[in-house]
Amino acid sequence: MSISQxxxxxxxxATLAMTEKARILREKGEPVISMAAGxxxxxxxxxxxxxCAAKLTAADIQYTxxxxxxxxxxxxxxxxxxxxxxxIGPEHVMATAGAKQAFYNLMVTLLNPQDEVIILAPYWVSxxxxxxxxxxxxxxxxxxDGRFVPRMEDITRxxxxxxxxxxxxxxxxxxxxxxxxxxxxxxxxxxxxxQIYLVMDDIYHKxxxxxxxxxxxxxxxxxxSENSRLIVINGVSKSYAMTGFRIGWVIANKKVTRxxxxxxxxxxxxxxxxxxxxxxxALNGVQSSVENLRLLLQNNRDVMMTELNAFTGVxxxxxxxxxxxxxxxxxxxxxxxxxxxxxLEKALVVTVPGSEFGAxxxxxxxxxxxxxxxxxxxxxxKWALDPESPNEIYIGDRKxxxxxx
Numbered sequence: 001m002s003i004s005q006x007x008x009x010x011x012x013x014a015t016l017a018m019t020e021k022a023r024i025l026r027e028k029g030e031p032v033i034s035m036a037a038g039x040x041x042x043x044x045x046x047x048x049x050x051x052c053a054a055k056l057t058a059a060d061i062q063y064t065x066x067x068x069x070x071x072x073x074x075x076x077x078x079x080x081x082x083x084x085x086x087x088i089g090p091e092h093v094m095a096t097a098g099a100k101q102a103f104y105n106l107m108v109t110l111l112n113p114q115d116e117v118i119i120l121a122p123y124w125v126s127x128x129x130x131x132x133x134x135x136x137x138x139x140x141x142x143x144x145d146g147r148f149v150p151r152m153e154d155i156t157r158x159x160x161x162x163x164x165x166x167x168x169x170x171x172x173x174x175x176x177x178x179x180x181x182x183x184x185x186x187x188x189x190x191x192x193x194x195q196i197y198l199v200m201d202d203i204y205h206k207x208x209x210x211x212x213x214x215x216x217x218x219x220x221x222x223x224x225s226e227n228s229r230l231i232v233i234n235g236v237s238k239s240y241a242m243t244g245f246r247i248g249w250v251i252a253n254k255k256v257t258r259x260x261x262x263x264x265x266x267x268x269x270x271x272x273x274x275x276x277x278x279x280x281x282a283l284n285g286v287q288s289s290v291e292n293l294r295l296l297l298q299n300n301r302d303v304m305m306t307e308l309n310a311f312t313g314v315x316x317x318x319x320x321x322x323x324x325x326x327x328x329x330x331x332x333x334x335x336x337x338x339x340x341x342x343x344l345e346k347a348l349v350v351t352v353p354g355s356e357f358g359a360x361x362x363x364x365x366x367x368x369x370x371x372x373x374x375x376x377x378x379x380x381x382k383w384a385l386d387p388e389s390p391n392e393i394y395i396g397d398r399k400x401x402x403x404x405x
Contacts, residue, residue: 235248
């Protein structure tokens with residue numbers, strides 16, 4: 001049996017793969033600590049659950065318009081006005097089965113074969129693979145100063161005659177970096193001038209810390225016409241702790257959204273009406289759960305940084321948002337894929353190799369779990385790597401002795 005070359009060349013999602021390894025180990029009863037999964041452990045908002053349950057109780061579960069039910073479109077319009085100061089119409093909105101599908105359908109809509117997409121490293125693992133799926137060419141821009149915020153000169157140098165799209169994810173997965181306002185302004189101005197689509201993946205825009213603000217790209221736009229190439233992707237997965245509900249959306253000019261509706265009509269029909277009801281409940285309901293999650297994550301971030309700062313040889317730029325950090329472990333092992341496997345085998349800690357995000361020598365840690373999990377997880381990693389750490393450790397109810405350093 002043969003499969004397509006495209007499918008053969010497609011990389012497995014590293015984050016999903018490591019999350020699955022953690023699940024299998026837990027099912028076997030192993031005391032694994034996962035720092036891999038990109039999802040909060042808090043409960044979904046009660047308004048989302050009640051709205052979802054009411055839809056199920058009514059047993060009115062049918063197809064919806066491909067772009068989403070009118071109530072969800074209205075909720076997204078209001079969300080955009082409240083959070084971005086941008087007035088849009090229903091013709092500018094496309095609801096999707098998660099932000100990942102929003103990005104995929106958008107790339108199908110925008111790209112011709114060999115069109116180039118500028119992706120800023122470190123980047124979400126799926127960006128390059130989705131671009132390849134539609135026969136586009138990902139062009140990776142890596143900051144030359146070793147930090148996580150790109151320089152404008154690095155970006156402009158990467159732009160060529162085939163550049164069609166520039167993707168910006170701030171707050172950033174995997175680093176937690178929040179791009180400064182002046183950089184966002186320069187990017188908007190540059191893309192308008194060059195007639196490049198600027199895609200803002202804002203899925204973490206409410207999860208920022210210590211007074212840092214994820215600025216609205218619309219604040220810097222001069223072109224507010226139907227020719228605007230500024231596109232925003234968002235959803236309920238992260239800020240509302242609703243990863244399993246799979247509802248995202250795109251805000252774009254009506255030519256793009258109309259084309260996306262046609263694309264989605266051929267590959268998914270519509271998002272589930274039950275899950276759309278949950279998203280409506282979340283967006284229209286009490287918003288305190290978002291702030292509660294943000295405060296929880298800020299505290300967890302502080303705990304994670306305290307633990308990592310006490311780790312000899314590990315460098316980590318403090319994240320200003322999301323629920324990730326990207327410490328540099330190259331002092332211990334430059335092959336981060338090998339290192340992640342080693343930590344899984346020896347310490348039962350699941351991490352994601354930085355190479356998958358365009359950051360070799362790093363590991364992505366999440367701090368969505370409990371404070372106990374964060375502290376114990378870092379302690380296990382330190383035990384496995386640092387010869388100055390105690391030689392013995394309890395993992396679960398068993399004592400282990402380090403015999404490899």
